[in-house]
Every structure is written in C-alpha cells, then in structure tokens.
Amino acid sequence: MAKKNIIFWEQLLQDAPLAYLKWFEAERQFLTEHVKKNSSVLEVGCGNGRSLRELLPITTSLTGIDNDVVAVKHAKENFKHYPSVKIIFGEGDDLPFDNESFDVVTCMSTFANFGDKKYQILKEMERVLKRNGHIIISVFSEKALKERMKVYRKLAKEDIKEIRKNGTVIFQDGTSSEQFSKNQLLSIFDKAALRANIVQDAGIAYICKLSKKSVWKGWIIEESLEDKNALLKLKILKSVIERNTEAGQVRVWHLDTVEVDDADIDKVAQQLEKQIKLGYYTHFTDFNTLLIIFKDKSFRIRLIEQPKEAETGATKFKANPEDLHIWKHALDYGINNGKVDQRYIVAVN
Ligand SMILES: C[S@@+](CC[C@H](N)C(=O)[O-])C[C@H]1O[C@@H](n2cnc3c(N)ncnc32)[C@H](O)[C@@H]1O
Numbered sequence: 001m002a003k004k005n006i007i008f009w010e011q012l013l014q015d016a017p018l019a020y021l022k023w024f025e026a027e028r029q030f031l032t033e034h035v036k037k038n039s040s041v042l043e044v045g046c047g048n049g050r051s052l053r054e055l056l057p058i059t060t061s062l063t064g065i066d067n068d069v070v071a072v073k074h075a076k077e078n079f080k081h082y083p084s085v086k087i088i089f090g091e092g093d094d095l096p097f098d099n100e101s102f103d104v105v106t107c108m109s110t111f112a113n114f115g116d117k118k119y120q121i122l123k124e125m126e127r128v129l130k131r132n133g134h135i136i137i138s139v140f141s142e143k144a145l146k147e148r149m150k151v152y153r154k155l156a157k158e159d160i161k162e163i164r165k166n167g168t169v170i171f172q173d174g175t176s177s178e179q180f181s182k183n184q185l186l187s188i189f190d191k192a193a194l195r196a197n198i199v200q201d202a203g204i205a206y207i208c209k210l211s212k213k214s215v216w217k218g219w220i221i222e223e224s225l226e227d228k229n230a231l232l233k234l235k236i237l238k239s240v241i242e243r244n245t246e247a248g249q250v251r252v253w254h255l256d257t258v259e260v261d262d263a264d265i266d267k268v269a270q271q272l273e274k275q276i277k278l279g280y281y282t283h284f285t286d287f288n289t290l291l292i293i294f295k296d297k298s299f300r301i302r303l304i305e306q307p308k309e310a311e312t313g314a315t316k317f318k319a320n321p322e323d324l325h326i327w328k329h330a331l332d333y334g335i336n337n338g339k340v341d342q343r344y345i346v347a348v349n
Helices: 006-014 018-034 050-054 069-078 115-128 145-159 182-191 228-233 262-275 321-336
Strands: 041-044 062-066 086-089 102-108 129-140 160-163 169-171 194-201 205-212 215-221 235-246 249-261 282-285 289-294 297-306 316-319
Touching (some): 006 069, 006 145, 018 050, 018 102, 018 145, 018 205, 041 050, 041 115, 050 102, 069 086, 115 129, 145 160, 145 169, 182 205, 215 262, 228 262, 249 262, 262 289, 262 297, 289 321, 297 321
Parallel strands (some): 041 062, 041 102, 062 086, 102 129
Antiparallel strands (some): 129 205, 194 205, 215 249, 215 282, 282 289, 297 316
8 A cells, every 4th residue: 555545644644643633733723824815725635635624714715636536536525515626636746737826835744755756746836836825835854753653553564665764764565755854845945946934843744835936126227336347246137228308418327127036135235235326226026025225225115916907918016005114214215315316216005
C-alpha cells in the first residue's frame, strides 16, 4: 500500500497521536487566520477533503485535486451538499487550471510525499496563483520522525523499506515520506521562485505562507540623479526622451524604466535616497506596494488591485486605506522637505 494512499491516511486520522492532533489544530488556526473571506482556494493533494472542510466557514469557492481515485470519490461524497466545491482527479505537477486562477493554493500534510516532483509541483502552484495570492504549505519538520514512526509501525510496519538519517522513509512500493528543517524549506522555496513570508513551527510540522517572488519596476528621470552612473547598476528595460514646454522653455527628460529584484530593492532604495536631487522623486512598484523615493527618505504604501478597466483592459491600483496616513506623510515630506512641485506627485488615493 502506498503510504501517500488515502486509505492509510484515513486510518491515521481515525486514531491520530496527540502530536498529530496538535499539528492539525495549528493548521486549522493558520487557515482561519490567513485565508480571507470568499477567497478562491485550490488544495493540491486534497485527500478526502479534511482540510478543505476547515475552510467552509470562510469560503465555499473551493477546489480540490488529488491523484488517488479513492480520495476523489470520498471527497466528492463529503462535499455532495456543496455545489460550489469542485473535486478533480489530477496530478499536482500538471494542474489543469489557467495561470493566476486562485487567491490561495494550499497543500496540507502532503508536501512530504512529493519526492522528486516537489519542484515541478511548486512551479505549478506558483503558476495558478494570482499575483497577490498566497500558498499555504504544511509539512513535517525535522522533529517529526519519532511521531511518524509510531504511526508507520502501527499501520504500515511491513511496508517500510528504508529509514534514512535525514528522516526520509522509503516504502516497499517506492513511495517516500520526507521531513525538512526550516533552512531546507527556505532553500527549496527560494529555488522555486517563492518568497517565504511565514514559516511557523507547529511541533512536528512547519506551516508556511508563501507568495510569488516579486520584481519591482521603477521609473527614473536621469536628470534627477546627482550621478547618472547610478543607473548602470540597474537593469534598464526602456529609455525614452520626453520634451515638455513650461513657461516658454523646452525641457528635455531622459526617462528610464528599470527592473529590480525583490532581494535588492531595499539597497537600491537607500542608494537612490542619496542620489536623487532635491525637487525630484522616483517611484517603484511590485504591484503590491508603491515605493516613493525622495531625497533622504522613502515611503512604502500598500496597494489594492482594482477591477480591470473595461475599455483598455488595464489593471488599476489604489492605496490600501490602512496606508493612507503614510501616503499623506509622503506628500507632506515630498512637498516640504523634498521640494517637489505638487503638480508632479502621482495620486494613489
Ligand atoms: C497525507 S494525504 C493529505 C490529504 C489532505 N490534504 C489532508 O490534509 O487531510 C496526501 C494526499 O495527497 C495526494 N497526493 C500525493 N501526491 C500527489 C500528487 N502528485 N498529485 C496529486 N495528489 C497527490 C494523495 O493521494 C493523498 O490523498
């Protein structure tokens, strides 16, 4: 019997050790805290729907996918009174959904079973996740082996082929179950182009909240910099020359669109604070946050994506109401200390 098999999992759930029960309770609390009302959620490896069920008070826009026919049958039975819950037979490494389809993608108690497929499955989870969405993964920690062995010895003693020092257990049928340290998880997520926002210790497991690794786009006027060479360190996507006439005078601006990796944005912001001349500012966005950089100071304002414009299809943003006070400080700083002409400051509220 494959140890990722739903029958094994259902037997375990019937009489789970205390450490497992504490882990499941931590999962429930985490989902309740981190999934917003009415979000669309996909669970990869949904089993019989144990974790999806925890989400019903928050949202019924639920989809579960599993590559075990019995799991799919049991999950369908469990959600037969919820027409908006979709249960699909399929593989985690080839998800049958469009790009950016879900607000949240979860993978509860399943990541340990993915073996060599884990990177392809993470890639797929990232692909179907909306730009501002989150992935929630709950997976055995380096402290789990003792408790896992209690379960395996009770339910699958004959099936254990090998127990490795790092906590990987290989079963006779070739399936495996792994466990990970926090650093191992961080390195796996990093390679999969995901940013780990939270890695919470839940005893025998870690519960992780991940988001897409963002890239920042910025717009810099060359004439606004003390030393134009500062631009050489940045990836320039586009350069245009703009001319405008003010009070009879023609002014020429060289405007560069640049790209900065998330890991470098703080350093770049610090350098630009020193480089930018009084009277100017520059701004960057990763489409989650607007970063406005003036002389000696920068401000970050979280954004909320608005419905696409019907005519142009363009995505619009406005400031998160919780950050409007920062926006007011930025305006005040820009006009008074930064000496920027009010006419040139973008509006986000
Ligand atoms: C340990 S159970 C967890 C079920 C459920 N997430 C829960 O928390 O109760 C793991 C489930 O993942 C499914 N699974 C394992 N590998 C998979 C893959 N590559 N694609 C889809 N489902 C997979 C198994 O069939 C099984 O139902």
